[in-house]
Amino acid sequence: MRTAYRVETVRRAERELMARVPEGALMQRAAAGLAAACADLLGRVYGRRVVLLVGSGDNGGDALYAGARLARRGAGVTAVLLAPERTHAGGLAALRRAGGHTVAPAGAEAVVRRADLVLDGIVGIGGKGGLRPDAASLAAIVAEARAAVVAVDLPSGVDADTGEVHGSAIRADLTVTFGTHKPGLLVDPAREYAGSVRLVDIGLGGELPAEPELAALQHADVAALLPVPGGESDKYRRGVVGIAAGSARYPGAAVLAVAGALRGGAGAVRYVGPAGDAVVARFPETLVSDQGPRQAGRVQAWVVGPGAGEDAQTVAEVLAAEVPVLIDADGLRLADADAVRGRTAPTLMTPHAGEAAALLGVAREEVEGARLRSARELAARYRATVLLKGSTTLVADAGGAGVVRVNATGTAWLATAGSGDVLSGLAGSLLAAGLSALDAGSVGAYLHGLAGRFAADGAPVGAHDVAAAVAGAWRDVRR
Structure with missing residues (x-):
């Protein structure tokens, strides 16, 4: 599992570690890892032109010490000092001893335009509120240059704790982060500025608490959560998921939600709604009813909302059920807020940004x-529990406290009509199979994203293709 910690937690861990190691040891470890990453990106260090963008404090010191290492290997290194009077003294001395040079910000454009690599050490993880005007001018120059860009710990101008970006920011090809990931490296919009992320171990592992701010599941984590039938399993023991979806106007939403549900681990799928003929024509194994959720038969979880139109009665009936419920699409608009808050069984809401904005009353x-x-x-x-869909999907547990799960297995090709219906069916099936709302949302998003990648393979893809690829994603995770 990949974890990310808030700045305050990282700072505390660094202080505890620094109290037990020689002075400057952590910065040297960081600089060594940073220089190695730059060398890997350059391919050949000797004769390359490297520009360091150096702010005040330790972040600039990391850049200076890494620049010194590259200079000793034959690179031509120039440091642009944004705050000469507050530049890290030890790092600056090391760079000069190695043959590096310095220029004022006024001379930055000329050296940046000739550079093979730019190392962004303007602002560290404590930076808030966007870049100041002089740094913003540098960011604009870097954006127009042809050099590869490496960010020190995280790109300057992004918020390490929240992933928010206020104003201009450095857009990196590679971010080399130290000790642990920071939330801003995993959450958009900041994640888009980070490029590839490389973690350098500086020895913080033993100092960090057990509970991070963010956690990103990996294959092994998902494999451990997947429901697997045993020798005594039957379709009812594996769980039955109810799908209350679709309308005369949107029958396809029902078909796609059922498609996701059939591939999500539950033993059977019950469909309730006006699109029964379309569902059975595509998936004859579905148990279909037109008598409403209360008369549909026993289920272990419900999915309600995809393509539901104005069917508020069905949404209300599902919310009254004493089983886990996933609410998506029209269901989010039609659900009574007090009914959602008053439920005792788990509830999983799956809005995209527009739906979340409507629920929160913001833009x-x-x-x-x-x-x-x-x-x-x-x-x-x-x-x-809330699964906020997007380029990085976030899953926050009920109440909003605790670890938020982040998922980035998807692809931009998943931004297609019906993709969310497949996800709702898939995650709802995992709920019926016995996973918690947090796990069902996280595992569903992981498999859905992976299936999207497999189905698209770099080309446009339809939601039905994504559903068909879930089985391959499941097998890939299990392997």
Whole structure:
């Protein structure tokens, strides 16, 4: 599992470790890993032109010491000092001893345009509120240059704790982060500025607490959570998921939600709604009813909302059930907030940014710019687990506290009609199979994203293709 910690936690761990190691040891470890990553990116160090963008404090010191290492290997290294009077003295001395040079910000454009690599050490993980004007000017120069860009710990201008970006920021090809990931490296919009991320171990592992701010499941974590039938299993022991979806206008939503559910680990799928003929024509194994959720028969979880149109009665009936419920799409709009908050069984809400904005009463841009805060706020306001869909999917547990799960297995090709219906069916089936709302949302998002990658393979893809690829994603994880 990949974990990310808030700046305050990282700082505390660094202080505890520094008290037991020689002075400067952590910075040298960071600089060594940073220089190695730069060398790997350059391929050949000798004769290359490297520019360091150096702010005040330890972040600039990391860049200077790494630049000194590259200079000793034959690179031509120039440091742009944004705050000469507050530049890290030891790092600057090391760079000069290695043959490096310095220039004032006024001379930055000329050296950046000739550079093979730019090392961004302007602002460290404590930076807040966006770049100051002089740094923003440098960011604009870097954006127009042809050099590869490496960020020190995280790109300057992004918020390490929240993933928010206020104003201009450095856009890196590679971010070399130290000790642990920071939330901003895993959550959009900041994640888009980080490029590839390389973690350098500086010995913080033993100092970090057990509970991080964010956690990203990996294959092994997902494999351990997948429901696997045993010798005594039958379709009912494996779980039955109910799908209350579709309408005369949107029958396809029902078909796609059922498609996801059939591949999600439950033993049977019950469908309730007006699109029964379309569902059975595509999936004859589905148990179909037109008598409403109360008369559908026993289920271990419900999915309600995809393509539901204005069917508020069905949404209300499902919310009254004493089993886990996943609410998606139209269900989010039709659900009574007090009914959601008053449920005793687990509830999983799966909005995209626009739906989340409507639920929170804010603009969509506010949700997209503050995804982590928005997911936590929704989970707290509705006392439900919230899966906020997007380029990085976030899953916040009911109440909004605790570890937020982040998933980035998807692909931009998943931004296609019906993709969310497949995800709702898939995650709902995992709920019926016995997973918690947090695990069902996290595992569902992981498999759905992976299936999207497999189905698309670099080309446009339809939601039905994604559903068909879930089995391959499941097998890949199990292997």
